[in-house]
Amino acid sequence: MKLVGAILILLTTTWTGFEAARMLHERPRQLRQLKAALQALEAEIMYAHTPLSEAALHISRQISLPLSKLFEQFAAKLQVGEASVQQAWEESLQDVWETTALKQGELEIMKQFGETLGQYDRHTQQKQIALALVHLEREEADALERQARYEKMAKSLGVLVGLLLVILLI
Amino acid sequence: MGMDVDVIFKIAGVGIVIAFLHTVLDQMGKKEYAQWVTLLGFIYILFMVASIVSDLFQKIKDVFLFQG
Numbered sequence: 001m002k003l004v005g006a007i008l009i010l011l012t013t014t015w016t017g018f019e020a021a022r023m024l025h026e027r028p029r030q031l032r033q034l035k036a037a038l039q040a041l042e043a044e045i046m047y048a049h050t051p052l053s054e055a056a057l058h059i060s061r062q063i064s065l066p067l068s069k070l071f072e073q074f075a076a077k078l079q080v081g082e083a084s085v086q087q088a089w090e091e092s093l094q095d096v097w098e099t100t101a102l103k104q105g106e107l108e109i110m111k112q113f114g115e116t117l118g119q120y121d122r123h124t125q126q127k128q129i130a131l132a133l134v135h136l137e138r139e140e141a142d143a144l145e146r147q148a149r150y151e152k153m154a155k156s157l158g159v160l161v162g163l164l165l166v167i168l169l170i
Numbered sequence: 171m172g173m174d175v176d177v178i179f180k181i182a183g184v185g186i187v188i189a190f191l192h193t194v195l196d197q198m199g200k201k202e203y204a205q206w207v208t209l210l211g212f213i214y215i216l217f218m219v220a221s222i223v224s225d226l227f228q229k230i231k232d233v234f235l236f237q238g
Contacts, residue, residue: 150198157191157194157195160190160194164187164188164191167180168214
């Protein structure tokens with residue numbers, strides 16, 4: 001009975017540690033995807049002249065899961081056409097954000113980007129996208145540094161804390 | 171004697187785990203957390219040892235200073 005409890009505690013803390021490490025690992029990857037998505041959006045606006053809802057739909061098919069939901073919802077909300085672009089963007093951000101590994105800083109950047117979306121002509125829009133990209137670049141450097149520093153630590157910390165708890169409780 | 175061996179192993183286990191935690195935290199540049207962990211482990215072991223030593227003294231009292 002004691003052994004079962006010990007194994008359960010150990011498994012839980014180890015899993016927590018690995019989950020934290022996975023978050024650290026996912027963040028730079030998702031930031032890269034977000035950048036790619038914005039670049040695709042720029043191309044759609046500048047060269048293909050597609051409407052925003054179709055562009056968002058195209059992008060949602062190009063990128064992988066947690067972030068593709070963002071553009072999918074955005075496109076759906078635009079097609080219904082009840083909310084303004086900014087509202088639609090912000091609502092889809094709120095809905096999707098919980099499922100991603102991204103943080104508050106990126107959320108603010110994306111919100112600010114959403115405020116400019118669909119307000120100006122194409123060239124100003126391009127500049128806004130470039131601005132958002134620069135901000136995301138900075139966040140990505142930060143995320144990469146954090147990953148290098150803390151990913152291993154989170155894993156070993158999980159296992160070690162579990163061991164310590166087990167020894168203390170025996 | 172069984173209980174004594176148990177306690178020794180427990181102290182050794184806590185020592186090893188705390189040492190690992192200290193190195194891991196130290197390497198990642200969290201020196202202050204590492205020191206806190208070590209201090210807490212030390213205090214925990216100290217309390218354990220103190221209770222065992224008080225047991226020992228009680229036993230010595232019972233053997234040499236018995237009154238009625």
